[in-house]
Amino acid sequence: MIQAHDDNTPQSGVNGTVKWFDPVKGFGFVVSDDGGVDILLHVNVLRNFGQSSVADGSRVAMVVQKTERGAQASEILSISPPEGVQTSLPDIAGLDKEQIASTPLLAARIKWFDKAKGFGFANVFGCPEDVFVHMDVLRQSGLSDLAPGEAIAMRVIDGKRGRMAAEVLAWETVPTTEELSSQG
Numbered sequence: 544m545i546q547a548h549d550d551n552t553p554q555s556g557v558n559g560t561v562k563w564f565d566p567v568k569g570f571g572f573v574v575s576d577d578g579g580v581d582i583l584l585h586v587n588v589l590r591n592f593g594q595s596s597v598a599d600g601s602r603v604a605m606v607v608q609k610t611e612r613g614a615q616a617s618e619i620l621s622i623s624p625p626e627g628v629q630t631s632l633p634d635i636a637g638l639d640k641e642q643i644a645s646t647p648l649l650a651a652r653i654k655w656f657d658k659a660k661g662f663g664f665a666n667v668f669g670c671p672e673d674v675f676v677h678m679d680v681l682r683q684s685g686l687s688d689l690a691p692g693e694a695i696a697m698r699v700i701d702g703k704r705g706r707m708a709a710e711v712l713a714w715e716t717v718p719t720t721e722e723l724s725s726q727g
Contacts, residue, residue, distance in 0.1 A: 556606055560600060561584070562574050564597050564687060582607055585616070598625055598684075601622055604620040606618040622716075648712070653690060653691055665695065672705075672706060676697070684712060686713070694714035697712065
């Protein structure tokens, strides 16, 4: 698919895999399925999609713009989590995907998350207790980091040590009620 951009720079649809992304630096690179040069992925493009990070190995569909400085993602169309990511958390490792998917999505905000420690906490709207968020769950969800105050949707389970996220989604990627009813 070729599209004209406002500045008449040709753009094309590309599928690829995230080579690496560093949310602190604010950028990373995607390897196209068609080969060629690495494609720059800037955090602002991710934010326009509703995420502030993406896990290495995630699959990405995007619009790519050729510039004087090389190929750059100009729009994210979809992100799929990396395949084969397993969790070491016993509370979640024993659950199958259908069990997790049957749990309702809850609107929440990140209270804090420390990537180096590998965990953090979120607050579900209307609930006073914190919900534990582990790095493994983020990776399984295609994310690599979360910022304080970031809006998310998550599926929460009661673990051995309290409430914990079993799935985390970027808020903007969650289908609305209208979108869900039009699919059925």
